Amino acid sequence: MAHASPTAPGLSHARPGGWQGIAADWSSDQRAFKQVSWGKAMMWIFLLSDTFVFSCFLLAYMTVRMSTAVPWPNASEVFALEIAGTHMPLILIAIMTFVLISSSGTMAMAVNFGYRRDRRKTAILMVVTALFGAAFVGMQAFEWTKLIMEGVRPWGNPWGAPQFGSTFFMITGFHGTHVTIGVIFLLIVARKVWRGDYDREARGFFTSRKGQYEIVEITGLYWHFVDLVWVFIFAFFYLW
Amino acid sequence: MVERSLGPADIVPPFEVEDVELYHPKSWLTKYVFSQDAKIIAIQYSLTALAIGLVALVLSWLVRLQLGFPDYFTFIDATLYYQFITMHGMIMVIYLLTALFLGGFGNYLIPLMIGARDMVFPYVNMLSYWIYLLAVLVLAASFFTPGGPTGAGWTLYPPQAILAGTPGQESGIVLMLVSLILFIIGFTMGGLNYVVTVLQARARGMTLMRMPLTIWGIFTATVMALLAFPALFVGAVMMLFDKTLGTSFFMPAIVQGGEVMAYGGGSPILFQHLFWFFGHPEVYIVALPAFGIVSDLISTHARRNIFGYRMMVWAIVFIGALSFVVWAHHMYVSGMNPSFGFFFAVTTLIIAVPTAIKVYNWVLTLWRGDIHLTTPMLFALGFIVTFVSGGLTGLFLGNAVVDVPLSDTMFVVAHFHMVMGVAPILVIFGAIYHWYPKMTGRMLGETMGKVHFWTTFLGTYAIFFPMHYLGLLGVPRRYHELGVTSFIPDSAHTLNAFISIAAFIVGAAQILFLFNLVWSWFRGRPAGGNPWRATTLEWQTPETPPAHGNWGKELPVVYRWAYDYSVPGAKLDFVPQNQPTLSGG
Numbered sequence: 001m002a003h004a005s006p007t008a009p010g011l012s013h014a015r016p017g018g019w020q021g022i023a024a025d026w027s028s029d030q031r032a033f034k035q036v037s038w039g040k041a042m043m044w045i046f047l048l049s050d051t052f053v054f055s056c057f058l059l060a061y062m063t064v065r066m067s068t069a070v071p072w073p074n075a076s077e078v079f080a081l082e083i084a085g086t087h088m089p090l091i092l093i094a095i096m097t098f099v100l101i102s103s104s105g106t107m108a109m110a111v112n113f114g115y116r117r118d119r120r121k122t123a124i125l126m127v128v129t130a131l132f133g134a135a136f137v138g139m140q141a142f143e144w145t146k147l148i149m150e151g152v153r154p155w156g157n158p159w160g161a162p163q164f165g166s167t168f169f170m171i172t173g174f175h176g177t178h179v180t181i182g183v184i185f186l187l188i189v190a191r192k193v194w195r196g197d198y199d200r201e202a203r204g205f206f207t208s209r210k211g212q213y214e215i216v217e218i219t220g221l222y223w224h225f226v227d228l229v230w231v232f233i234f235a236f237f238y239l240w
Numbered sequence: 241m242v243e244r245s246l247g248p249a250d251i252v253p254p255f256e257v258e259d260v261e262l263y264h265p266k267s268w269l270t271k272y273v274f275s276q277d278a279k280i281i282a283i284q285y286s287l288t289a290l291a292i293g294l295v296a297l298v299l300s301w302l303v304r305l306q307l308g309f310p311d312y313f314t315f316i317d318a319t320l321y322y323q324f325i326t327m328h329g330m331i332m333v334i335y336l337l338t339a340l341f342l343g344g345f346g347n348y349l350i351p352l353m354i355g356a357r358d359m360v361f362p363y364v365n366m367l368s369y370w371i372y373l374l375a376v377l378v379l380a381a382s383f384f385t386p387g388g389p390t391g392a393g394w395t396l397y398p399p400q401a402i403l404a405g406t407p408g409q410e411s412g413i414v415l416m417l418v419s420l421i422l423f424i425i426g427f428t429m430g431g432l433n434y435v436v437t438v439l440q441a442r443a444r445g446m447t448l449m450r451m452p453l454t455i456w457g458i459f460t461a462t463v464m465a466l467l468a469f470p471a472l473f474v475g476a477v478m479m480l481f482d483k484t485l486g487t488s489f490f491m492p493a494i495v496q497g498g499e500v501m502a503y504g505g506g507s508p509i510l511f512q513h514l515f516w517f518f519g520h521p522e523v524y525i526v527a528l529p530a531f532g533i534v535s536d537l538i539s540t541h542a543r544r545n546i547f548g549y550r551m552m553v554w555a556i557v558f559i560g561a562l563s564f565v566v567w568a569h570h571m572y573v574s575g576m577n578p579s580f581g582f583f584f585a586v587t588t589l590i591i592a593v594p595t596a597i598k599v600y601n602w603v604l605t606l607w608r609g610d611i612h613l614t615t616p617m618l619f620a621l622g623f624i625v626t627f628v629s630g631g632l633t634g635l636f637l638g639n640a641v642v643d644v645p646l647s648d649t650m651f652v653v654a655h656f657h658m659v660m661g662v663a664p665i666l667v668i669f670g671a672i673y674h675w676y677p678k679m680t681g682r683m684l685g686e687t688m689g690k691v692h693f694w695t696t697f698l699g700t701y702a703i704f705f706p707m708h709y710l711g712l713l714g715v716p717r718r719y720h721e722l723g724v725t726s727f728i729p730d731s732a733h734t735l736n737a738f739i740s741i742a743a744f745i746v747g748a749a750q751i752l753f754l755f756n757l758v759w760s761w762f763r764g765r766p767a768g769g770n771p772w773r774a775t776t777l778e779w780q781t782p783e784t785p786p787a788h789g790n791w792g793k794e795l796p797v798v799y800r801w802a803y804d805y806s807v808p809g810a811k812l813d814f815v816p817q818n819q820p821t822l823s824g825g
């Protein structure tokens with residue numbers, strides 16, 4: 001967004017630091033967050049709202065896990081795989097988590113190269129991030145298929161509380177949707193980076209605003225958030 | 241607030257952000273239908289909300305027909321009755337009030353009042369409206385599905401909401417849940433815009449503490465909505481799965497008609513928590529914008545600065561924050577742990593403090609003011625009265641021990657209609673009378689306006705005040721027919737008939753209002769740019785109605801707060817926010 005660039009460089013000198021700085025910013029005119037563009041502010045606030053969505057999902061999961069009278073299936077057994085004759089609990093989930101966290105790394109690098117206006121590296125790293133994301137969703141699809149073959153349904157499963165399947169499909173499904181949307185956006189933005197839209201400041205089709213490399217960072221914020229949420233799902237659903 | 245003369249603090253800071261590049265519509269379609277201009281979106285939101293609100297009004301008539309004259313209108317059977325109250329309640333709260341205050345007034349007033357050209361992301365803002373429209377259409381479609389709309393009550397409590405025996409469980413409930421999910425998605429798109437616009441796109445000189453209280457109200461309400469709607473979203477998604485996939489999130493083991501159902505192990509109370517974590521803040525989502533607007537109406541039409549501006553701002557913020565920790569006062573009879581009741585009763589009663597401060601400040605603003613009894617002012621005064629009477633009964637219901645016997649009686653219906661039905665609706669009317677001249681360039685007819693006010697104000701009192709008494713007698717709410725019971729005297733039935741007649745008169749008065757809206761559009765007195773001689777920025781636009789981009793070439797610069805009325809030494813009795821010196825120029 002073009003609106004990020006402060007046109008009054010003197011401003012940053014005048015700002016006091018720490019809490020006083022925050023108070024000064026909030027009592028000033030025009031902007032409460034001085035270094036933050038509109039797009040970034042909007043993404044942050046959206047993520048705050050989305051945090052509430054995921055928190056509600058996780059709290060609901062904990063509540064039904066307590067309310068059901070039937071024992072809860074043992075997650076580390078349910079999510080175990082036989083690989084080359086050895087029984088490995090949670091192995092797939094471990095790989096999925098590793099993939100997703102790696103994707104956060106490549107995303108962070110993409111943002112870095114974006115700010116250096118390195119068109120090629122940015123685009124490549126974004127595509128790599130998207131591939132990691134797609135791999136994650138692919139493994140999730142595999143896991144879903146495996147569980148469905150074993151008889152897990154939203155309304156019941158062979159091992160215990162039916163809420164196990166309901167919460168599993170609902171929460172991982174909702175998170176997987178977030179990842180999928182992230183992958184799509186990564187690819188769209190990567191394509192624009194590759195074409196040099198942000199070097200030319202090409203205008204958006206609907207918005208007629210100038211494109212900026214900052215969008216890479218905004219996409220990154222979303223991506224890191226989705227990764228972070230996964231850590232909580234991992235901890236509460238698979239490890240508990 | 242001493243903002244009388246220019247001090248060193250008034251030196252205008254330089255631009256921090258470049259001027260916005262707007263999308264310039266190329267055709268009639270992108271100008272008036274798929275418009276990205278917040279003002280057009282605002283009018284689209286408002287008209288849609290009023291249209292579906294009219295449906296809710298007609299539904300309330302049908303409900304009153306049955307309650308007032310139970311023996312005459314046999315076509316209203318119990319099924320239809322439940323569908324009517326459910327749809328009435330849900331439409332009024334969500335699709336009318338929330339959409340009108342935030343989507344309607346928020347879109348129109350935020351950019352104009354803070355001196356911006358538009359919302360920060362006009363395209364997303366446009367999508368917000370279209371998704372809202374889709375939500376309304378899905379909701380309306382449920383009237384035409386087999387089985388009809390849901391009759392689960394606007395609270396949609398499971399397990400009954402999705403079980404046989406509840407009207408509309410075939411498909412009405414599914415459409416209702418889908419519509420709510422859509423509404424929330426659409427609202428989020430708009431809401432993000434409102435928040436970021438207020439935080440990051442104000443005019444030069446427009447500090448947060450110079451914003452009109454209207455903006456403070458809408459802003460705080462939007463933040464709350466962004467944090468409260470997620471709970472409803474999650475609740476709706478899970479109930480949708482319970483209904484369509486047979487999951488048991490909210491469903492305990494149930495035997496129906498001698499048959500054991502496939503459900504089991506879920507928690508019905510979980511839904512109540514999710515619903516009211518949204519539901520209570522929702523009350524303030526419609527109340528805070530009303531608080532803000534009323535403050536501005538009173539100040540403008542009494543030609544007096546608002547009393548205790550800072551206190552008013554902090555009260556809004558404090559009420560907004562507190563309202564997230566009171567939700568279970570709706571659940572005193574749900575069987576939750578009684579010691580929770582103590583906590584929630586205490587937090588509930590604490591909210592009364594900032595709320596009372598606001599009421600005192602409104603009254604002190606009026607004190608020795610130069611009160612002009614214009615139509616907007618009448619509605620603002622009506623608001624204060626109805627809000628106080630509704631608020632006082634809230635103190636009864638907030639106490640767990642008093643609430644238990646009153647729960648699910650007409651007393652509750654009377655309370656919430658006074659405080660979140662009538663009071664915000666009066667503000668909406670007042671606001672429309674106040675800002676219509678800016679939207680259209682013409683005044684709304686005053687005489688019709690006054691007739692509208694007096695019938696609505698006195699009429700709603702006639703409707704809802706007696707309900708307190710009925711509630712104390714023990715008349716339950718959500719009952720299709722009272723039949724013959726020992727504790728309900730005959731006079732109560734007569735009273736019910738009286739209430740119904742009052743409801744029809746009030747409803748008819750709204751037709752006058754709609755007529756006024758249309759008539760004044762063509763025939764109203766031309767308003768000029770600033771008919772109320774108000775200080776806030778929206779009245780200082782170069783054109784009325786404001787053009788695309790609001791401000792022409794020059795963005796406004798703000799030198800003072802929004803309440804410089806009757807300043808000693810000033811040439812006029814108001815000093816616009818963008819006027820550098822007292823004497824003008």
Ligand code: HEM
Nearest residue numbers: 300303325326329332333393394395660661717718719743
């Ligand atoms: C002329 C105006 C209105 C009239 C005559 C009216 C009348 C009624 C009646 C008779 C009921 C049913 C009470 C029962 O038996 O349970 C009801 C319920 C309700 N009304 Fe209104 N109402 C009006 C306006 C509003 C407004 C503006 C709101 C907005 C907040 C509103 C919100 C509700 C809600 C939430 C319910 C509860 C529905 C339920 O029980 O599920 N009403 N109204």
Ligand SMILES: [Cu+2]
Nearest residue numbers: 520523569570
């Ligand atoms: Cu409440």
